[in-house]
Amino acid sequence: MTTDAVADPMPPAATHAAPIATPGSNRLQRLMEIRVGIIPLPIYLLLLGLIAAFSFMGKISGEVTVMIAVLVVGGFTCAEIGRRIPVLNAIGGSSLLTIFLPSFLVAHQLLPAPLVQQVTTFTKATNFIYLFITAVVVGSILSMNRQVLLQGFVKIFVPLTAGSVAALGVGGVIGWICGLGFWRSILYVVIPVMAGGVGEGAIPLSVGYAEALGLDQGAMIGQILPLVFFGNLVAIICCGALNSLGKSRPDLTGNGQLQPDNGGMAEDAQHRAYSSVTNIDVATAAAGGITGIAIYVFGTLIYRLVGLPAPVAMLFLVVAVKLFRAVPASIEEGARVVFRFFVIAVTYPLLFSTAVALTPWHELVAAFHPANLITIVATVVTLTATGFYVGRCMKMYPIESAIVNACHSGLGGTGDVMILTAAERMELMPFAQVATRIGGAITVTLAIIAMAHFKVL
Structure with a gap:
């Protein structure tokens, strides 16, 4: 009854004299x-x-x-x-x-x-979602090859930007065909889906819209929020289907690795990232874990000083740690072990707690208006498909590139966990955070400016 998505094969039992058993x-x-x-x-x-x-x-x-x-x-x-x-x-x-x-x-x-x-x-x-994200982001980045990491962060913006533009166009046209209107579809359906979740997406978006139009912010968030939840659901289904495609077409996927590496170093690092075998002691694993926590706490200080969200600040900090070799290989291995523990043991309990405490069923059901549904599905599918084809043209693994693009329509950090769990590629969390946090922030900023200018009701 082992759940394949999260459980590793059990290691062979040690050979020793067994006690007499009844x-x-x-x-x-x-x-x-x-x-x-x-x-x-x-x-x-x-x-x-x-x-x-x-x-x-x-x-x-x-x-x-x-x-x-x-x-x-x-x-x-x-x-x-x-x-x-x-x-x-x-x-x-x-x-x-x-x-x-x-x-x-x-x-x-x-x-x-x-x-x-x-x-x-x-x-x-x-709020242990942030502990989970810290363990996954720090561990996955420290497990990467430095050159592949740098190239990946630079290249991922190309399919992400192309997908965002294509999704805006297709979502607007489909919404117009369904009777919502072109600009209303973009501003009230497509943008909320790509806004980056609730706390850093839907809420600031609703505040900006309400101020621009002189309306009540509570009513605006009630209109936007169901669409965000449904967009996340569509992204989960798309990435679950991409995972199945990867199993039948292994040439299209790096199994969590964003792009090939001709030198083979990235492949070796990827096998290491997935491996459950390690020769480090418990103290070193604990050192890797507390290193990740320290980086996140440093990120919260940056948030207090300049307003950059702590997960984004943490992302930049850990990339800098990796690029400048600020921690030894043993600490990197410790962080990897903590990362694997969280992926295997904590993912589904976290999703369960989120569903009970933070996923309102009635708000999800409220989004089931045919015009909204069709527009959201068209938006997320376009975003994902564009990531697939543009990523392929840029010599990235198309399935991984598509999954990262799909995270742009995710429900913030929680949505990234949901989507990457369905895709069985938690190693993509650093790139998913780029799509959700940075992509969402840019989307919200541009949308509020557009609403202030056009004042679409």
């Missing part, structure tokens, strides 16, 4: 080798029973140990179900179900209220 203990050991995600089956059933008992008694605790148990069980349960649904599993079913099933259950009061309350409080209080 038939009952042998059966238990065999059951322990069956897993739901990362959880041995007997442990899974025990935790499931305990969580259910405490929830229905109204005694579920919000302490971190209990919350880890709840999120791990919830996340890997949804992922396992999604992996086993035909057709859906070909388009990222594990991530789709982990994102939207809990949201549906919360909206229809099918999860115990005490559990929902504690998960929501824990998720909002800890």
